[in-house]
Amino acid sequence: MAHVLAVTLMAGHLARRHGLDPVRARLAGALHDSARAWPDARLIRYVRSRRIPVPDFDFIRRNQPVLLHGPVSADVARKKFGVKDREVLSAIAKHSLGSVRMTRFEKLVYVADFLSHDRSFKDAPRLRRLAARDLDGAYRESVRQKLRFLVDRGVPIPPECVRVYNSLFPPG
Numbered sequence: 001m002a003h004v005l006a007v008t009l010m011a012g013h014l015a016r017r018h019g020l021d022p023v024r025a026r027l028a029g030a031l032h033d034s035a036r037a038w039p040d041a042r043l044i045r046y047v048r049s050r051r052i053p054v055p056d057f058d059f060i061r062r063n064q065p066v067l068l069h070g071p072v073s074a075d076v077a078r079k080k081f082g083v084k085d086r087e088v089l090s091a092i093a094k095h096s097l098g099s100v101r102m103t104r105f106e107k108l109v110y111v112a113d114f115l116s117h118d119r120s121f122k123d124a125p126r127l128r129r130l131a132a133r134d135l136d137g138a139y140r141e142s143v144r145q146k147l148r149f150l151v152d153r154g155v156p157i158p159p160e161c162v163r164v165y166n167s168l169f170p171p172g
Contacts, residue, residue, distance in 0.1 A: 070096030
């Protein structure tokens with residue numbers, strides 16, 4: 001619960017800094033992890049039964065089912081909490097994997113989740129300062145840090161995460 005509150009506060013703060021709607025940002029932050037505590041099997045069943053589109057579903061199902069919590073949380077926000085705002089729902093859905101096409105609002109929620117004040121990794125303070133002045137730069141650095149974390153731990157990287165990284169850091 002502390003993480004959700006921290007993301008909610010960070011999302012509101014970043015929204016104000018970047019001229020986006022802080023009420024919508026806080027709503028996305030408050031609901032972004034609605035299904036985070038669900039067991040892997042429940043996430044998989046839910047995605048299948050609701051036919052929720054998830055990039056690289058089979059890869060994620062086999063390797064990191066917890067990443068399904070983003071799209072599932074968006075569906076829960078819509079069905080259980082009555083959220084109708086498509087961009088809020090999309091930001092919730094995309095916060096766990098990212099996407100090659102992200103609006104500024106979606107990037108804000110992704111960054112708020114990664115840089116909330118309950119996160120204590122080494123570069124967090126520097127990236128929070130960056131996020132306050134450059135949302136796109138903070139998004140790029142958040143994606144880079146997440147991938148580095150996965151590589152350092154020898155965890156299989158979902159193809160969508162690789163596509164996102166490659167779209168942000170093209171060769172040359």
